[in-house]
Amino acid sequence: MGKQTETTIYDIARQLNIAASTVSRALNNNPIVSKTTRKLIERTAQELGYRPNIMAANFRTKRTKTIGVILPLINRHFFSSVISGIEDIAYKNGFAVTISQSNDNFEKETKIAQTFYSNRVDGIIVSMGMQTKSYEHLRLFSEKKVPLVFFDRVADSIPAHKIVVDDYSGGYRATEHLIENGGKKIAHIGGPLNLKIYQDRLEGFKDAMSKSGLPVDESMLIHNSLTRSDGTNAIKRLMQNPQKPDAIFCANDTTALSAIIYLREKGIKVPQDILIVGFSNEPFSEVVTPSISTIRQPGFEMGQKAADLLITEIKSKGNTLPFQKIVMPTELIIRESSVR
Amino acid sequence: MGKQTETTIYDIARQLNIAASTVSRALNNNPIVSKTTRKLIERTAQELGYRPNIMAANFRTKRTKTIGVILPLINRHFFSSVISGIEDIAYKNGFAVTISQSNDNFEKETKIAQTFYSNRVDGIIVSMGMQTKSYEHLRLFSEKKVPLVFFDRVADSIPAHKIVVDDYSGGYRATEHLIENGGKKIAHIGGPLNLKIYQDRLEGFKDAMSKSGLPVDESMLIHNSLTRSDGTNAIKRLMQNPQKPDAIFCANDTTALSAIIYLREKGIKVPQDILIVGFSNEPFSEVVTPSISTIRQPGFEMGQKAADLLITEIKSKGNTLPFQKIVMPTELIIRESSVR
């Protein structure tokens, strides 16, 4: 709240006895201004300690050079990697990045979307919350032609660019790997099926099973929110089954961890008695005992790609490209939990 | 870039045949507007699908309701926890959070600071990069009375609020705990001593030792960059000592992990043969076998505190409170690696 008033383009104009419009053009590198004048203006701006009032410019141009990011939870390795990638590209293109977390809460997600909309972000990048089933709050953006890119948890019904990992083949590879290592009665702890990623992982799982002629036992399929405690409940239920699994494909590393810890307490050995594969390659998965085999998702690269697409879209001002769905490759990382 | 023009307060005013100023006041809940008029205006705003043009308001009021955050690296558990805490408080107070990472690069840090300044963020929260030794880029903010809060890596010479953790007592408690569990020949794997936090942890260690009348053997003090491989080298060296340690206080969890894994390979049992305590409470420390006793740094709470202080400062508009240095308590988390 400095009392000393900021210098404006008018101050520069007055000092040099020229018009503010010329100053504005010079400072924006408009080639229509002569080199002499430009240099003069730049020097004077420097001397007077001029700082552009971006708010005034934003207001006038209706652009904010800001990207909004909505995601479930910042404090999570995959998501913070994505943010890191977004920020990297945004920064290189002169965009600011505003981040808000929905905590997987639908109301909050809606409010964030509205705030971003009111704040006139130039575009948004979204990964939806677990509870999100309606997309009205996001439709606003696509209707108003505000560029929108989804990543990871996408809404198929909204026309927009989408960056996803190949969840299907991740699920397929994970399951195939379990089968290769002797898994026959394979269970799956999956996420909520309103999210496409979990549908796809499940599909991959099922296809790998049937490819090998293995039956998919419905009682071995559990879907929940994939938290630590959800995982614990799931593994408990699986082990109470008359048909106990000899392998489990978990839709994230957290539930894989829950399973490992629960089984350890019960004296059941991983991988000797039960094989386990997780998903996401959380940092802890490498150092747990046994270390967790998992599917790597290239978070940073996804963020870069999402920001890249979004900024291209923003710059193309309405001449929207056909919407793309970019599928990033996943990679199976084989560790101890799945190899006998 | 919707072509259909947005409705403004003038549209509402025209519709109701009243002045735009009244509309503005009503929409801002200014009590000077009669309840009847307010209700009418609110209804009409709703009907016309009015959305405030925040850019216009920002421009006029010179406030952006935005907090800038500068930190070394987003994709790191401690920092993303802090961001999460900042975002939490900011959101509750109606502030947006803009984040940029310096990657520990001084030039980038400077450019980010300038961008934030030009973008007129209402305040900034900073953790400085490793290379940062000059503070001119930040001094700008304190001179212009833009509220500024440091966390973690602070610049002592700049007058501002600072949020740090109590590294000294963390080191002290960790060491004391090792002693209580029978440690006598206690080693320390520490970080570079040019960073205050590692000095403090070392001090805590030393004081706890001398308090119990235990000698500090210089050959049992190792300082490095605390990476996985640094940790492995350190534990190797310690175990080659004629005087082998029976307990180790590691300045982070990563080196504690290195030690545990190395010792496991050598058939030396933790905690039976050697006690270990780490620092930071990285997510993996809980799930390793044996789980690592450690010092919790309340990242989320630090973020909350920082945002809280910053927003208070912003709201107090220049009547700055005396600058505080808030030392967040650390907490010893006792797990398997340190208890026989």
Next chain:
DNA sequence: ATTTAAATTGCAATCGATTGCAGTTATAAG
């Protein structure tokens, strides 16, 4: 019914940069 104070509402300037269009100056061609 008249006066006075209080409660509302409106007027108009303002924030600082951008930009279409008009006006002016420099440059080149004849």
Next chain:
DNA sequence: CTTATAACTGCAATCGATTGCAATTTAAAT
């Protein structure tokens, strides 16, 4: 030394909300 063209520069409106102050209406008191 004109004249035509290109190269610059300036004028003035504009974006939408906010706010001090003046004007008007309403309510209360006499």
